[in-house]
Structures are given as C-alpha cells and as structure tokens.
Amino acid sequence: MSPAQLNGSCRLGKEVCIDCKVRFMSICSALEAHELPEFDVLIQRANFAPRAALFAQDQPADAVYNLTEGVVRLYKLLPDGRRQIIGFALPGDFLGLAMAERYGFSADAVDTVSACRLAREEFAHYLDAKPHLLRRLHEYTTHELSLAQDQMVLLGRRNAEEKVATFLVNWRDRWARLTGKAVTVPLPMSRQDIADFLGLTIETVSRTFSRLGKDKTILIVPDGIRVLDPQRMERLAAA
Template structure:
C-alpha cells in the first residue's frame, strides 16, 4: 500500500502506519499537525475495511474530478499533485477557494452535491471512496465522525481567513500571505526546501487572491527587485521572511 499520509514526515520517529487513504495515521500523540488531518486511531480490522472501499486513481493535469452542484458520488484523498477548487460566475469570472495538496480531502463535507468544482492542476493521484460506502463506514464510528467534524471546522476557519484576505488585504499582502501559506503547507507534507513550489499558473494564483494575472506578476517582480523573494522556475525562494511576514501576517 502506498503511503500518502501528510503527517509521515512531521511526525518523524513515531510508528507510522501505511496509509494511502489519509484516514488513519500513526500514534504520534503530541504532533500538533495531527488535528489538521483526519486521522483516527483506527484498528487493523477497520483499516482493512477502509482499504476495501477505496480505490487508487491517477488523472492527468487539467482533468475535472467533479463539478460544482453535481451529485456528490465520491470522497477523495489527494495522494500526489495539486488540485484547484473553484466557483464560477455565469460570465466566467472565477474564484479559486482552495488548492488541495497531497493529504487533503475533497468532498468531506459529505453533502449531497459538490459545492465547488475540482480540477487537477498537475498530474494527480487520488484515493477514491464511493460516498455510500464511505458514509456507511463512517456512520458507526463516532470517534471518526468527531475527527471529520473537527476537520470541517478547520476548513471553515481557513475559509474565514481567506475572506479576511480577499476583503481587506492589499495586493502585496495577499501575495505575501499566499507564499507564506504555501511554504507552511509544503513543509507540513515534508517538502522542506528553501524554494516554495508553485505548480499552479499565475492565473490560478490571481483567481485565488482576487487579483489579475498582471498584478500577481508585477507584485512578484517587485518583491524580487526588493530582494524579498527570488523567482525560480515553478516556484519562489523566500529570502526575507521577516519582510514577508510583516505584509502577510494575520
């Protein structure tokens, strides 16, 4: 079984259980990150059951995983690549409400219909659960339900933070917060590098931050000119964290 638990690296040293579906994890009790994923102390028989109802799937870039307001038939755990989640207006204006990285779940709200559209930004690997099976699996496991609920609460919290960003921050603050956030998220899944990967296009970043592609580009080059960041292929190196935090802090 392939390992896709985002916690594997941040909980280094603890006994980690194989986990491609993201629902189980190791026994690292004091790891703060733990709460941010849906990981319960599932026992072996439960894990085997979970395994039976899951299936791995790979999709190329630009593939739509599911579309806004269609019937929610699946729950996904992203195991590799990046997925964009967005809402659109009839005239084509688009707001990306989030990027899903390895370890993130899609459709966990367990609503009848998807509230957003999910598209692969890069080539993506997911672990798919049929919704009925997932619901059945989850329904008699209160501890797991609790975890799911905590997880939803965390997502709501992130959404509210993003509302603050969209409504009240300047372009530079938006970019700074975005870069710091991506760095933190990649660090959490074990990509600890001086360079923060930015696999999504400038248009994606713009649609996530409520800006235009030109403003994203200009702001990044200005930050680069001021030696705050260094723009590299498919990413950005953060040079002056203090200066970035000044702009991007919550």
C-alpha cells in the same frame, strides 16, 4: 465525463492499497489498525492528468476523495465565467466531504494527481459506525472553516502586496509540513490560478512578484520562489 484513469482498488482493512490505507490512517489516527478490518469500504485508486477534472460543481456528489499525490484547485464559477479559486488541495486533504447531493465547487488537477476514491454512500455508513472517524472529520472541517475565514479577511481587506505575500507564506508552510523545509518552494499552479485565488488579475500578481523580487524580499527561480526576507514577508502576512 472525467478523463480519470482508475486503476487498482482495495477494501479498507483488507490489504492491497497500502498507500490508501496509510493516508486514510494519517487523517484518522484515532482508529487503530486492528479496528479497520471490521468494515469494508471500497477504495479505488484514481489518477488524473494535469488539468483533468476530479469533479465539477453541481454534479451529483457520488464520491469522497482523499488526495495522495499532486495539487488540486477548487473553484466556483459565476454565470459570466468569473472564477474564484476557493483553495488548493495537497496530499492528505479530503475533497467532497460536504455530503450534499451535489458538489458545491469544481475540482481539477493542477499537475499529475492521484487520489483514493470512496463511494459516498458507503463512506457515510462507515462513518455512522465510527464516531472517532467522524470526530476527526469534524475537526478537519472545522479547520477548513477557519482557513476559509482567514481567506475572507485576505479577500476583503488586504491589498495586492499583502495578498501575494500571505499566499506565499501560507503555501510555503503547507509545503514544508508536507515535504520538510525546502530552499525553493515550487508553485505548480499558474499565475491565473493565483490571481483567481487572491481576487486579483494575472497582471497584478505578476507585477507584485516582480516588485517583491526587486525588493530582494523573494527570489523568483524557474521552478518556484525562495523567500529571502522572511521578516518582511511575515510582516506583510501578519495576523
């Protein structure tokens, strides 16, 4: 189904996929390196071209993914095709952690994406034997829930300008945490993606960018945006 290209694989704690291991560890700092060899968890490296699906809503949830490269959009569709993007995943993020029989949303690659793929069953067993990892994962899920609640406020009670500003500020901060402060923050997703994330139309997003540009609040450059007036941006995105 998915046009993914799987290459390389390793067992957690048995070298080979150093990158997977490092990423895995970064989430689960409670586990020391010497603890890992106790268990075998098959990790596959999966690569995805732009627009390729990692998985789709209602498919059997076979696997858990840990992103290592690229940006993934997570979304739900209504029967008539209306789309709500519920989040963008960046390297380090986990996907498909719900541990339900089927995925609750679809995930596809915005740009070129690499991820570590862990079989759900195997991962669940590993988890049973590693309460520290479960604790870390619970904290992660709890954080996701808190972000989801912020997004509810945004979708329910903020106007277009506030929505766009809040999105830009949050995205800029996440990007900075990942790559260090950059002057220009890239926006790899399309305007349609941003619109579907913010509960707006593409036209409203475009106009709002333009207005913020004319205001000298931001500067739109070909490969992203620059925040010129952080004060005003923070004010629009406040609380």
